[in-house]
Amino acid sequence: MPSRLLCLIALLCLSCALHAETEAPARFQIFGGYSYQSNSFNGVPGSRQGLNGWDAAAGFPAWHRLRFVIDIYGYRGTNLGAPQNPVFFTGGGQYGWRLGRETLFVEALVGDAGLNKSWAGNQMLGGTASFATLVGGGVDTRLTRRIAFRASAGYQYTYFNLVTPPPGNLPYRIPGLPTNFAHLSTGLVWGF
Numbered sequence: 001m002p003s004r005l006l007c008l009i010a011l012l013c014l015s016c017a018l019h020a021e022t023e024a025p026a027r028f029q030i031f032g033g034y035s036y037q038s039n040s041f042n043g044v045p046g047s048r049q050g051l052n053g054w055d056a057a058a059g060f061p062a063w064h065r066l067r068f069v070i071d072i073y074g075y076r077g078t079n080l081g082a083p084q085n086p087v088f089f090t091g092g093g094q095y096g097w098r099l100g101r102e103t104l105f106v107e108a109l110v111g112d113a114g115l116n117k118s119w120a121g122n123q124m125l126g127g128t129a130s131f132a133t134l135v136g137g138g139v140d141t142r143l144t145r146r147i148a149f150r151a152s153a154g155y156q157y158t159y160f161n162l163v164t165p166p167p168g169n170l171p172y173r174i175p176g177l178p179t180n181f182a183h184l185s186t187g188l189v190w191g192f
Contacts, residue, residue: 026191029059029067031150033187040079041086041160042121044176051075051084055185059094069094071109071134073185080121088113088132088158096140103148106137113158120162127161127171140189148189156181 035055039048053075060068074087090111097104113132120126136154143149159179161171 026146027061028192029057030190030192031055031057031059031187033150033185035073035075036184037075037156038182039178040077040084041115041119041126041158041178042080042082042084043178044121044174047080047121048178049077049079049084051077051086055187062096065097066093066095068092069107069109082119082121082123083116084119086113086115086119088134090132090134092134101142103140103142104137105140105152107135107152107154109134113160115160119160125163125165125169127163130158130160132156132158134183136183138185146191148191150185150187150189152185154183156183 033055035053037051037053040051043049053073055071055073057069057071068091070091072087072089075084077084088111090109092107092109092111094105094107110131110133113130115126115128115130117125117128134154134156136152138150138152140148140150157180160177161173162177164170164172
């Protein structure tokens with residue numbers, strides 16, 4: 001009888017330990033995938049064009065479900081005869097809730113955006129740097145113990161100006177030049 005009781009206790013402890021090991025959240029995260037922006041930077045009404053690109057992010061160990069995230073993403077496209085090649089460098093906080101196989105999260109990121117100088121319509125000169133914000137959320141669906149599929153969406157604000165020709169290089173804006181964008185992203189997350 002005592003040996004059976006010891007075996008039962010050992011089995012219960014082992015199952016609890018295995019369950020705890022599978023439920024432990026990943027300390028670090030690496031994300032890579034596809035990104036879409038709702039409009040180009042010179043997309044005035046009547047000539048709006050979405051941009052396709054890439055997204056890469058790193059998440060650091062969470063503290064009370066809040067983790068610091070660095071997100072770098074870029075696009076390639078053309079609108080009104082001008083190339084659109086922006087790159088965004090952002091960082092901020094991501095707060096997550098785990099619900100079974102899914103982890104829901106919200107995030108707020110701020111940073112810098114860089115853009116080629118001939119992005120304005122007909123390749124006119126434009127500003128090459130801007131402050132950028134991204135507020136949104138998404139869901140990670142666990143595929144394996146370490147890999148998850150991520151789908152996220154958010155609101156992005158960026159304020160690029162057109163620039164007068166040299167030597168002035170003074171910023172100006174035309175009516176309808178966009179500052180508000182939708183940002184969509186999907187890809188894989190590796191937790192370790």
